[in-house]
Amino acid sequence: xxxxxxHLADPLLWPADPEAAxxxxxxxxxxxRVAPLDLDSVSLVAGLDVTYxxxxxxxxxxxxxxxxxxxxxxxxxxxxxxxAFPYVPGLFAFRELPPLLRALRRLEAEPDVYVCDGxxxxxxxxxxxxxxxxxxxxxxxxxxxxSAFVGExxxxxxxxxxxxxxxxxxxxxxxxxxxxxxxxxxxxxxGHRVDLDSAxxxxxxxxxxxxxxxxxxxxxxxxxxxxxxxxx
DNA sequence: GCGACAG
DNA sequence: ATCTTGTCGC
Numbered sequence: 123x124x125x126x127x128x129h130l131a132d133p134l135l136w137p138a139d140p141e142a143a144x145x146x147x148x149x150x151x152x153x154x155r156v157a158p159l160d161l162d163s164v165s166l167v168a169g170l171d172v173t174y175x176x177x178x179x180x181x182x183x184x185x186x187x188x189x190x191x192x193x194x195x196x197x198x199x200x201x202x203x204x205x206a207f208p209y210v211p212g213l214f215a216f217r218e219l220p221p222l223l224r225a226l227r228r229l230e231a232e233p234d235v236y237v238c239d240g241x242x243x244x245x246x247x248x249x250x251x252x253x254x255x256x257x258x259x260x261x262x263x264x265x266x267x268x269s270a271f272v273g274e275x276x277x278x279x280x281x282x283x284x285x286x287x288x289x290x291x292x293x294x295x296x297x298x299x300x301x302x303x304x305x306x307x308x309x310x311x312x313g314h315r316v317d318l319d320s321a322x323x324x325x326x327x328x329x330x331x332x333x334x335x336x337x338x339x340x341x342x343x344x345x346x347x348x349x350x351x352x353x354x
Numbered sequence: 355g356c357g358a359c360a361g
Numbered sequence: 362a363t364c365t366t367g368t369c370g371c
Contacts, residue, residue: 172361175362209362211359240360250360252359272358304371309360 126227129258130220136190138207143216153257156312159235159320161183165190167328168226168233168246169337172218172253173345176317178205183221184345184354186337187233190327193336199228201346211271213248215254222255235316235324236263237337244288244296246272264321265296266335270309280304285322297322300317301329308333 129135137143163291167190172183173287180202186195201224207217218240241250244266256263275298282303288296288311296311299322308329310321334342 172362174361174362178362210360211361214360238360245360265360267360269360271358 125258126223128295130223134277135217135258136206136220140210140213143207143210143213143271147213147215147247147249147254149304150254150257151247154241154243154249154253154312155315156317157315157346159262159316159324160175161320161324161327164198164234164324165322166231166233167337168229168236168289169339169341170222170225170336171235171239171341171345172221173342173349174205175349181205181221182345182349183218183223183225184341184348185222185229185338186344187229187231188328188337191321193328194224195340196252197229197231198344199225201225202229202348202352214240216250218251219254219258223258226259229332232261234262236261236313237325237328237335238263238265238266238313239338239342241271241296241309242311244272244290244295244311248295250313252311252313260314262315264324265311265313266325267309267311268270269335270298275307275309275314277308284324294318299325301326301335302333305333 241254252265
């Protein structure tokens with residue numbers, strides 16, 4: 123597995139135009155692996171998020187490392203940068219991964235799994251941000267999104283823990299998962315080296331109190347705070 | 355062509 | 362995503 127620095131320096135991975143970016147996704151999508159993840163062996167979880175300044179005048183990428191089962195923060199890092207790729211639905215990774223990878227490079231401990239704010243296989247080319255990160259690092263990764271993007275989501279029962287299929291055509295590409303009683307579900311999909319069951323089980327363990335899993339919440343709050351502190 | 359469209 | 366505080370309800 124190439125180091126993060128090699129990925130960041132590889133021009134073939136970071137095309138400037140959307141057409142070439144889609145081709146990169148199609149090329150890398152074949153590397154995604156779906157497999158059960160033994161949650162008993164998971165003790166360090168990384169949460170990732172990016173916050174943008176109005177008008178795309180800068181961004182802050184944040185990574186927070188939490189330990190299980192306490193959910194306490196053991197590391198947190200931020201990177202400030204200028205957006206280098208526009209927001210194009212379906213091409214998120216080309217906008218968010220470069221600064222996120224630079225933040226991940228600073229981690230002292232290696233996460234057992236990466237939790238991304240967005241989708242994995244629930245993507246037009248089955249290669250969302252969580253797949254992209256997971257494949258580049260060849261590490262377990264999953265995506266948790268706050269809204270649907272592709273496919274049709276079956277509404278879960280009202281109780282926390284209930285889930286419904288997220289389908290595109292006949293294919294199950296993710297799950298709508300209720301993390302709080304009576305509260306709008308989140309949308310979970312596989313990134314790499316996990317399966318839907320282990321991904322959903324982990325998301326529930328990471329969301330004992332709030333709708334959004336703690337690692338993503340923590341990264342979101344950190345990136346917002348860092349952006350506000352840098353003025354704008 | 356039109357609308358919808360992770361953050 | 363961002364522009365945005367308090368308030369109501371569980």
